Amino acid sequence: MNEVMVGLIGLAVLLGLFLTGIELSFCMTLVGFIGFAYLNSFSSAANLVVKDFFDTFTSYGYTVIPLFVLMGQIASNSDIAKRLYMAAHKWVGHVPGGLAMTTIAGATIFKAMCGSTLATVATFSGIAIPEMERYGYDKRLSAGVVASVGTIGMLIPPSIVLIIYGIIVEQSIGRLFLAGIVPGLIISLFFMCIAYAWVTIKPAMAPRAEKEPWHERWRVLPDFIWVAIIFIVVIGGLMTGKFSPTEAGTIGTIAVLILAAVKRQAGFKMLVKSWDESLRTAVMTLLLIAGSVVLGHFLAITEIPFIAADWTTGLPLPRWLIMVLIIIVYLIGGSFIDDLAFMILATPIFYPAVLKLGYDPIWFGIMIGITIMIGVLIPPVAICVFIVKNITGIPFNIIYKGVLPFLLSLIACAMLLFLFPEIATFLPDLLMGK
């Protein structure tokens, strides 16, 4: 049996194992090990597994992951999100669909500190949905907006997805962060327009809240300013090369910790909870990466990624259509497995083809980010919808009806980014050079 056939059988076995309920990281390691042992030798495969795990766990680059996750967990578990929500409420709560727009604005600003989509959805499910219900908002709008806004963190820095993508493809994380800002803000704006338009067409969806006096609005302004300062220091430090990503993660975490302490929300229980959750998320992510590294080494000797790249680029199709097909593979794969796990698994396979097709790796990272944003909203693994359902008890069909317009706007934004890649690339090119 030749190497390619062994590789293909390995991938088929991998997909079969995924369905058994075994942890994805475990089965990637197993398949990688067995495949490598079959093609090389048992002892070299044993060395490979240990060396790959050792290198992944001792990699300075990967230490950024627990730090940025911790930053997000502290922001999420303290009352920072609630304060941001209430502050945004005072500024835009009175316009049509104001509370929905408040949720979008609050979540977008909150994402500047919290890279976790799930933490944002969980936090805002607990804060924003009860508030919107209090004002008589239709559940489709309230649940739909909360399930959708969490996804913005895939692009707004410090995005964990972009950090992992950057490490896998060896691209600058600072550049990826900058590339995510404009598309992230455009999506946020799209979401706001949808909420506004929906309520304008059907005013009964969202009764207006009362207008806050200006002195009240100025009073809450510092809540935005603190977040802006943390964001500028972390991203600015990364961009100017003053900090490495690990240092930026540390500075960000300490800054959020200080902010929580100043607001008297940094209690011992909150800290233990944040530490615990961030360690679990970091371990889950790094074991996935370690497993994918082992699997990647197996696939490399089968030459499947290079054959796939040659085959893909040799297809008698325009290159844009090939890229669309690659994105659809990410979308379908991420819909059945976890989206982040699929990105870790698929990127080393497709990345050579993307480069060969002549696409910008930074732009591709942002496209993958938007694809994952869509992936976490569509069944069967619509994790954001599941969280809203679990926390609020709102039925799936109502949440999905609410998510649909926002999902369509995400697809529109993905198309826009596809047609005009400069939306993502101009900011890093402008500030960091080509």
Added chain:
Amino acid sequence: MKNIFLSTVFKIDVTFHAIAGSVLAFMMVITLLDIIMRNLGSPIVGTVEIISFCGSVVIGFAIPYTSWKKAHVYVDFLIEKLSPASKKSMAVITRCMGILLFAFIGYNFIIYGLDLIRTKEVSPSFKLPYYPIPFGLSLSCFLQCLTLIADLVKTIHPGGDR
């Protein structure tokens, strides 16, 4: 007997998790000190090495508790459709696969550690020996095996555990 085993594994898992959390805090302190000292003109030499070493402890030692909490990613939509007996059989098979995998990795980490002792490999700046890391990771892998065995016990004999 079952409860003693489960609670012992849980306590060790929590202890390792707490060590990982403390090392994460230490990592942050060292990084912050390095940034401050660097701006004062005298950076801490070898910070990258220390952080890398700490990173392995943070991730390695937190693996067992993460498994205890079932925080790893897995696909469950097909499993959920199976009958309880089939679901149980599948869980037993996947737990056994996990136990074998981590026992194997743990054993090979020991061999790798012994290799590092023999070759006297040290880090470039601090001259820190590398071998404690694979031994630490090996310990964590064996604890992971115990955690998966505990999960297996809970699967085969559900209920009754405190």
